[in-house]
Amino acid sequence: MKAMVEKQIEQLGNTVMQMLQGLGDFTNFTFKTIFWTFKPPYRFKLLFEQIYFIGNKSVFIIFLTSSFTGAVFAYQIYVGMKVINADSFIGPLVTIALAKELAPVLSGLVVAGRCGAAMAAQIGTMKVTEQIDALEVMGINSYQYLAVPRILGATISLPLLSAIFLMIGYGGSWLIGTKLLQIDEVIFTSKVSDFMELGMVAEGIIKATVFGYLIGIIGTYHGFMVQGGAEGVGKGTNMAVVWGMITVLVVDFFLTSFLTKIL
Amino acid sequence: MNEYSIEFKNLVKTFGNSTILNNLSFGIHKNKITTILGFSGAGKTTLMKHILGLTMPTSGDVIVLGTAINKLDEMSLREFRRNFGMVFQYAALFDFLTSFENVAFPLREFTKMNEEEIKDKVLKLLDSVGISREAAYRLPSELSGGMRKRVGLARGLALDPHIMLYDEPTSGLDPITTHMVYDLMRDTQLANVKNGFTSVIISHDIHATLKYSDYIVFMEKGTVVEHLDVESFKKSANPVIRRFLEL
Numbered sequence: 350m351k352a353m354v355e356k357q358i359e360q361l362g363n364t365v366m367q368m369l370q371g372l373g374d375f376t377n378f379t380f381k382t383i384f385w386t387f388k389p390p391y392r393f394k395l396l397f398e399q400i401y402f403i404g405n406k407s408v409f410i411i412f413l414t415s416s417f418t419g420a421v422f423a424y425q426i427y428v429g430m431k432v433i434n435a436d437s438f439i440g441p442l443v444t445i446a447l448a449k450e451l452a453p454v455l456s457g458l459v460v461a462g463r464c465g466a467a468m469a470a471q472i473g474t475m476k477v478t479e480q481i482d483a484l485e486v487m488g489i490n491s492y493q494y495l496a497v498p499r500i501l502g503a504t505i506s507l508p509l510l511s512a513i514f515l516m517i518g519y520g521g522s523w524l525i526g527t528k529l530l531q532i533d534e535v536i537f538t539s540k541v542s543d544f545m546e547l548g549m550v551a552e553g554i555i556k557a558t559v560f561g562y563l564i565g566i567i568g569t570y571h572g573f574m575v576q577g578g579a580e581g582v583g584k585g586t587n588m589a590v591v592w593g594m595i596t597v598l599v600v601d602f603f604l605t606s607f608l609t610k611i612l
Numbered sequence: 613m614n615e616y617s618i619e620f621k622n623l624v625k626t627f628g629n630s631t632i633l634n635n636l637s638f639g640i641h642k643n644k645i646t647t648i649l650g651f652s653g654a655g656k657t658t659l660m661k662h663i664l665g666l667t668m669p670t671s672g673d674v675i676v677l678g679t680a681i682n683k684l685d686e687m688s689l690r691e692f693r694r695n696f697g698m699v700f701q702y703a704a705l706f707d708f709l710t711s712f713e714n715v716a717f718p719l720r721e722f723t724k725m726n727e728e729e730i731k732d733k734v735l736k737l738l739d740s741v742g743i744s745r746e747a748a749y750r751l752p753s754e755l756s757g758g759m760r761k762r763v764g765l766a767r768g769l770a771l772d773p774h775i776m777l778y779d780e781p782t783s784g785l786d787p788i789t790t791h792m793v794y795d796l797m798r799d800t801q802l803a804n805v806k807n808g809f810t811s812v813i814i815s816h817d818i819h820a821t822l823k824y825s826d827y828i829v830f831m832e833k834g835t836v837v838e839h840l841d842v843e844s845f846k847k848s849a850n851p852v853i854r855r856f857l858e859l
Contacts, residue, residue: 474707475706475707478702478704478707479700479701479702479704480704480705480706480707482666482700482704483698483700483704483705483706485666485693486664486666486693486696486698487693487694487717487718487721487722488690488691488692488693488694488722489690489721490690
């Protein structure tokens with residue numbers, strides 16, 4: 350009995366130690382990437398390549414996600430609002446929800462899935478095939494060369510994707526609201542302009558920027574932490590996606606509490 | 613003038629409770645090919661990482677070209693690493709770049725050469741290691757193992773290093789390609805010897821080592837068992853070496 354308790358305490362201790370070690374590694378990685386962001390040489394070509402990959406290459410999937418989200422959300426709100434005869438409020442309700450929550454969060458989840466995974470897989474593969482060692486031997490800092498452009502690329506791209514999400518989502522809701530649910534076009538748009546405020550859009554953009562940074566740092570961190578061969582790359586990629594998505598959802602809660610107070 | 617390119621002075625490296633390198637003190641001769649030989653787990657790769665400054669000693673010094681590299685700050689160390697060329701076990705070519713781009717990579721990063729000069733130098737280097745123009749524009753995934761090693765060698769030579777390091781350069785290659793790669797390494801050494809060029813090879817391949825090396829350092833359990841020229845090594849009475857020679 351005593352031995353079993355001791356073993357369980359030991360296991361708990363090991364788990365806590367591993368978590369602390371992971372936290373320490375992540376903090377160290379974060380500070381290193383911040384340090385190397387401001388050190389020359391500035392690699393603009395690599396940054397633009399990442400903006401193209403994370404931003405431009407995600408536009409189609411953002412288009413699909415946002416158009417259907419806007420349309421479905423409009424339809425669901427219509428069902429509820431119709432009961433209290435307030436169906437003309439579909440426009441502002443959908444747009445506010447898109448601007449403050451849906452656009453940044455869903456764009457974040459899409460980018461975490463698509464690009465966070467790609468970052469971890471690319472860097473992880475380079476790690477296990479000694480390509481990162483090759484960079485270091487040449488005197489090139491691998492954090493600066495591989496992590497910084499990806500983190501900055503995600504930080505710049507995600508607010509832009511979120512803005513596209515908002516516009517397309519609004520378009521989807523407008524289409525369903527005015528064409529399918531027969532709400533007057535003038536009423537739909539005028540209600541949106543009556544209720545929407547710049548602060549709401551700013552809230553969404555700030556959230557998307559923070560999510561972009563976090564997805565970038567989580568994706569690259571899990572790439573650099575890969576150990577072993579193909580299995581390690583798979584594990585790192587999986588961790589990048591899971592932690593990327595969880596982080597977006599958890600941080601969204603805290604950002605909402607904070608930004609609602611200041612904006 | 614110092615006869616050594618690299619010197620280890622009382623070098624100790626420990627990880628936790630295990631001692632990986634145990635008080636090593638020896639030098640690697642300038643202008644020569646030295647092979648570090650030993651069984652798996654002898655500490656060969658850790659020793660090479662110390663030469664490159666990728667791992668720092670627990671105690672002792674690593675002196676490369678007269679500089680104690682364990683005392684350099686990070687920026688100076690990165691700059692200092694340009695004295696090295698390295699061929700990795702599996703070449704470690706950047707898989708998103710063609711052979712040409714791989715060799716051009718360090719030139720674009722560290723020199724002020726224009727594109728025309730880079731093209732000339734890269735094609736000359738690839739030519740010297742027997743890579744055709746057609747193969748120069750292929751991705752590493754489209755090359756054979758031997759070709760990848762040769763492109764790796766060309767990339768390592770791009771910045772005219774003083775020390776060339778080879779980490780098990782022939783693992784996974786057939787015997788004919790193995791000798792072709794060793795021939796290339798020897799030719800590289802001979803072609804650059806006037807510049808104080810030194811080659812350090814980590815290997816398990818005893819036959820190729822005896823044929824191509826000038827000096828052999830035999831390691832076991834983090835210590836140097838023997839450090840001899842090839843002819844003396846062949847005659848060594850050390851039982852561990854005898855066992856290795858009889859393989």
